Amino acid sequence: MFTETPKPRLIVATLALAALIAPQAASAQGGERSGKAVVEATCASCHAKGAKGAPKIGDKKAWSRLADRGLSGLTASALKGIRQMPPHGANMTLTDTEIERAITYMVNQSGGSWIEPVSSTGKPARRTGEQVVNAQCFKCHEKGAGGAPKIGDRGAWIPRLKNGLDPLVQSAVNGHGGMPPRGGAANLSDAELKDAITYMFNKGRVPESTAK
Ligand code: HEC
Numbered sequence: 001m002f003t004e005t006p007k008p009r010l011i012v013a014t015l016a017l018a019a020l021i022a023p024q025a026a027s028a029q030g031g032e033r034s035g036k037a038v039v040e041a042t043c044a045s046c047h048a049k050g051a052k053g054a055p056k057i058g059d060k061k062a063w064s065r066l067a068d069r070g071l072s073g074l075t076a077s078a079l080k081g082i083r084q085m086p087p088h089g090a091n092m093t094l095t096d097t098e099i100e101r102a103i104t105y106m107v108n109q110s111g112g113s114w115i116e117p118v119s120s121t122g123k124p125a126r127r128t129g130e131q132v133v134n135a136q137c138f139k140c141h142e143k144g145a146g147g148a149p150k151i152g153d154r155g156a157w158i159p160r161l162k163n164g165l166d167p168l169v170q171s172a173v174n175g176h177g178g179m180p181p182r183g184g185a186a187n188l189s190d191a192e193l194k195d196a197i198t199y200m201f202n203k204g205r206v207p208e209s210t211a212k
C-alpha cells in the first residue's frame with residue numbers, strides 16, 4: 001500500500017497537525033494572546049521565580065503534579081484564585097482561553113506536552129471536524145486500526161449511533177475499548193469531538209490527495 005509515495009498524506013497530516021498545535025496564528029485572528037505572551041506579560045511576575053510559593057516555570061516535579069489535575073481543574077482555580085494566587089493572575093482582562101493557554105504554556109515549559117487550546121468561547125478559531133479528523137482521528141479511523149469504525153463507513157457507524165450522537169461523544173470523551181480518551185488529544189473540546197464524529201460519519205472521505 002505504501003509502495004508508492006506516502007509523502008502527500010504525510011504533508012497534509014503534518015500541516016493539519018501544525019494547525020492544531022500552532023494556535024498563535026489563530027489567536028491573532030481571534031484577537032486573543034498566545035500562552036507565551038500572557039505568561040510573559042502577567043504570570044511570569046510570580047511564576048518565573050516562584051514568588052509567594054508559585055509553582056516555578058520549568059519545575060517539572062511541581063507542574064507534573066499539577067498537570068495530573070487536567071486543564072479544566074487548573075483553569076478553575078486560576079480563574080477563582082487560590083491562596084496567594086490572585087484570581088486571573090490579577091489581570092481581569094484575560095479571557096478564559098488566554099488563561100488556559102497560559103497554563104498550557106507553563107505546563108509545556110515544565111516538561112509537559114499539551115496542545116494549546118484554540119478557543120473555548122470564540123467561534124472563529126474552533127477547529128473543524130475535518131481538521132480534527134485529519135490531524136488526529138485518521139490515525140486509527142482511516143484504516144480501522146484496532147477495530148475503529150472507519151471514516152465514511154456508515155455501516156460501521158450506524159449501530160454505534162443508535163442512541164444518538166451525545167452518548168457517542170461521551171464515549172469519545174472518556175475512551176472506549178481501544179479508543180483512548182478524546183482520541184488521544186487531551187485538549188480537544190467536547191464540541192470539537194462532536195464535529196469530528198459527525199465528519200467521520202457523514203462526509204467522511206479523506207480527500208483523494210491524502211488517501212494514499
Ligand atoms: C501575584 C503572583 C501570581 C501571579 C501574577 C500569577 N500567579 Fe499563579 N500562582 C501563584 C501562587 C502563589 C500559586 C500557588 C498557590 C498555592 O497553591 O498556594 C499559584 C498557582 C497557580 C496554579 C496552580 C493552581 C492550583 O490549583 O494549584 C496555576 C494553574 C496558576 N497559578 C496559573 C497562573 C496563570 C495562568 C497566571 C497568569 C495569568 C498566574 N498564575 C499568575 C501566584 C501568582
Ligand code: HEC
Pocket residue numbers: 132133136137138139140141145146147148149160168169171172176177178179180182183184185188193196197
Ligand atoms: C489510537 C487509535 C485511535 C484514535 C487516534 C482515535 N480513535 Fe476513535 N476508536 C478507536 C478504536 C479502536 C475504536 C473502537 C473501540 C471499541 O468499540 O471497542 C474507536 C471508536 C470510536 C468511537 C465509537 C465509540 C463507541 O462508543 O462506539 C468514536 C465516537 C470515536 N472513536 C471517535 C474518535 C475521534 C473523534 C477521534 C479523534 C479525535 C478518535 N476517535 C481517534 C481508536 C482510535
